[in-house]
Amino acid sequence: MTDLLTWCSAPARRRPLMRLLVAAQVLYVLGVAGAGYATAAFGQRIVLTTEPIDPRELLTGDFVRLRYNISAAPLRLWHDAAPPRRRQGVFVLLATGPDSVSTAVGVYATAPHPGASQAVLRGWVTDVYRNSLGLRFNLERYYVPDGSPLRQEKVGRTHPLRVRVSIAPWGQARIAGVEEVRAN
Amino acid sequence: MSRKFIETDGPAWVTEGIISDAQRLKLLARYPPEAQALGLLPVLGSVLVGLSGLSLVAANWQALPAALRLALLLGSLLGSYAAGGYFLRRGNPDLGHGLMGLGLIFFGASIILISQLYQLVGYNASGLLAWVVAGTALCYIYGSRLLVLLTVLIGAAVQTYCVESLGSFSYATAVLVAGGLGYYWWRRPEVVSSTVLAVGLLWQAGLLVIALHSKITWFFVPAMAIYAAGDWQRNRAGGRALQGPSLVAAYLFMFGLATFGETDTYANVLRPPLLPYLAALAAVFALSVAGKRARGRLDTLLDWLLLLPGFYLPGGLPLAVATLVVLYAHAGSVLARAHRDEDSDQLTIGAVLFVVATAVAYFKLTWGFFDKSVFFLVGGVLLLSLSWYLRRRNVQTLAAATPLVAQQAGSPPIIPPATPETSPPAPHD
Numbered sequence: 350m351t352d353l354l355t356w357c358s359a360p361a362r363r364r365p366l367m368r369l370l371v372a373a374q375v376l377y378v379l380g381v382a383g384a385g386y387a388t389a390a391f392g393q394r395i396v397l398t399t400e401p402i403d404p405r406e407l408l409t410g411d412f413v414r415l416r417y418n419i420s421a422a423p424l425r426l427w428h429d430a431a432p433p434r435r436r437q438g439v440f441v442l443l444a445t446g447p448d449s450v451s452t453a454v455g456v457y458a459t460a461p462h463p464g465a466s467q468a469v470l471r472g473w474v475t476d477v478y479r480n481s482l483g484l485r486f487n488l489e490r491y492y493v494p495d496g497s498p499l500r501q502e503k504v505g506r507t508h509p510l511r512v513r514v515s516i517a518p519w520g521q522a523r524i525a526g527v528e529e530v531r532a533n
Numbered sequence: 534m535s536r537k538f539i540e541t542d543g544p545a546w547v548t549e550g551i552i553s554d555a556q557r558l559k560l561l562a563r564y565p566p567e568a569q570a571l572g573l574l575p576v577l578g579s580v581l582v583g584l585s586g587l588s589l590v591a592a593n594w595q596a597l598p599a600a601l602r603l604a605l606l607l608g609s610l611l612g613s614y615a616a617g618g619y620f621l622r623r624g625n626p627d628l629g630h631g632l633m634g635l636g637l638i639f640f641g642a643s644i645i646l647i648s649q650l651y652q653l654v655g656y657n658a659s660g661l662l663a664w665v666v667a668g669t670a671l672c673y674i675y676g677s678r679l680l681v682l683l684t685v686l687i688g689a690a691v692q693t694y695c696v697e698s699l700g701s702f703s704y705a706t707a708v709l710v711a712g713g714l715g716y717y718w719w720r721r722p723e724v725v726s727s728t729v730l731a732v733g734l735l736w737q738a739g740l741l742v743i744a745l746h747s748k749i750t751w752f753f754v755p756a757m758a759i760y761a762a763g764d765w766q767r768n769r770a771g772g773r774a775l776q777g778p779s780l781v782a783a784y785l786f787m788f789g790l791a792t793f794g795e796t797d798t799y800a801n802v803l804r805p806p807l808l809p810y811l812a813a814l815a816a817v818f819a820l821s822v823a824g825k826r827a828r829g830r831l832d833t834l835l836d837w838l839l840l841l842p843g844f845y846l847p848g849g850l851p852l853a854v855a856t857l858v859v860l861y862a863h864a865g866s867v868l869a870r871a872h873r874d875e876d877s878d879q880l881t882i883g884a885v886l887f888v889v890a891t892a893v894a895y896f897k898l899t900w901g902f903f904d905k906s907v908f909f910l911v912g913g914v915l916l917l918s919l920s921w922y923l924r925r926r927n928v929q930t931l932a933a934a935t936p937l938v939a940q941q942a943g944s945p946p947i948i949p950p951a952t953p954e955t956s957p958p959a960p961h962d
Contacts, residue, residue, distance in 0.1 A: 353673065354721060358674060363674055367674055370674065374667055377644070381648060384651075385647070385652075495595035
């Protein structure tokens with residue numbers, strides 16, 4: 350009786366199967382890197398602002414948690430017959446203002462068609478409150494590179510950040526860069 | 534019998550005329566000097582080499598250009614797998630599997646570091662899922678204990694990351710570990726791998742209970758489902774090995790209930806809705822009994838005593854007495870089975886369980902009534918006499934089992950016979 354295990358571990362099949370497995374792993378890693386590169390190269394650029402970060406996080410880890418100004422959307426922006434549910438996948442329609450910062454103009458359950466100077470960002474509902482929605486975008490962690498000025502920030506001196514985000518044509522989004530908004 | 538034993542005692546046997554010197558050398562030749570620890574050395578070596586390279590690269594990681602980082606990661610991955618394959622072909626499976634495991638670790642490191650490089654680490658673990666898939670595939674191809682252990686650890690780590698950092702349980706990871714490695718266990722019920730897998734699955738079950746914010750007693754439904762799977766396993770040793778961790782968990786819970794359960798403080802944490810919980814547990818029980826019946830193992834049915842949901846009783850004396858009765862009944866069932874099977878390991882376990890139950894009973898029921906010094910005196914005497922009695926029973930049982938062996942060997946019965954429960958599993962395909 351040959352089962353899957355005997356089939357896989359037959360001496361004649363081991364080498365070709367192993368080559369296939371290693372090739373798949375290399376391709377997967379290249380795919381992850383390629384998707385990251387392509388998102389930056391071909392993606393649509395938008396700028397989002399965040400609430401001030403807590404630089405103390407960098408004392409214990411490599412990343413800071415970002416909370417965007419679009420992470421809380423008023424419920425009146427919700428465009429769907431059914432009420433929003435927690436964990437539901439949503440599409441946030443963003444419009445770029447005169448200061449080049451994007452703000453949310455609508456939250457949809459199905460993908461909307463963006464107009465000129467508009468972009469669509471994929472998000473997930475984390476909380477549904479009486480008048481607002483909590484959203485996350487998988488962009489909430491920023492791995493701070495070694496030379497970044499964020500690493501020199503002193504505790505208590507925090508500024509809001511401007512985050513440049515690239516959105517790939519296939520919907521994947523990633524952080525392309527982060528800079529501080531200096532108070533004038 | 535180990536080589537060391539013959540080396541140290543052999544000359545004395547020759548002097549006493551039990552064996553001749555030629556026989557001693559023959560015996561020595563039967564056990565070539567291959568130390569067990571040697572199998573571990575290549576694994577430790579590969580881990581150390583990996584760590585040194587890792588720390589060198591990690592110190593300069595941020596300064597390296599992206600393409601070089603990618604090349605370094607993929608180079609280490611390919612190098613480890615290639616070296617693993619080379620040593621396997623050379624007939625050195627320990628080193629070969631160790632290096633294959635290192636390659637698997639590099640695969641996970643590549644996913645994590647490349648995701649960080651491009652700021653792709655988000656809030657889902659689909660990237661890490663590929664790591665579990667690769668580990669499972671590697672187990673299927675090479676079927677090694679080390680790779681199974683590594684894959685179970687990776688599955689547990691990914692799931693822990695999902696629950697702790699992302700706040701959601703990854704069902705895909707759980708299904709992959711349970712299905713992928715479960716099938717592996719079904720076909721290759723090796724004892725150590727089975728126990729490792731069971732612990733890994735219990736970890737996943739525990740995280741599921743945490744993620745769902747359920748009552749902790751729900752944990753025992755998946756835990757006993759793992760136990761029931763062990764009942765259906767054709768290889769008895771492999772099945773028992775899978776059941777061990779679930780039984781330990783159930784025993785520890787019952788022990789905790791007996792020790793701390795008399796106040797009603799824990800009731801809210803422990804009591805799930807009665808009907809759904811009992812229905813789920815009964816379904817698993819039915820599955821287990823069917824398995825035991827099909828494989829002729831109804832003698833282990835009393836394991837289920839530990840799952841009696843005593844926590845529905847009101848706290849205080851009824852609960853304390855009920856749990857103690859269960860602990861005693863369970864210890865008695867283990868002892869009875871061990872006596873029937875003439876199994877010295879099980880006898881020891883049964884004796885320990887019996888003493889533990891007695892200790893708990895004594896603490897619970899008499900602490901309030903006795904003067905402290907009398908309490909300790911009576912307790913000590915009670916435990917000493919109990920252990921003496923159990924030891925005597927133990928020796929009697931084993932002595933009754935050994936005369937045949939003793940006659941053949943021409944020596945008094947000292948060494949207990951090989952136990953049926955602990956005999957190595959026979960592979961079946």
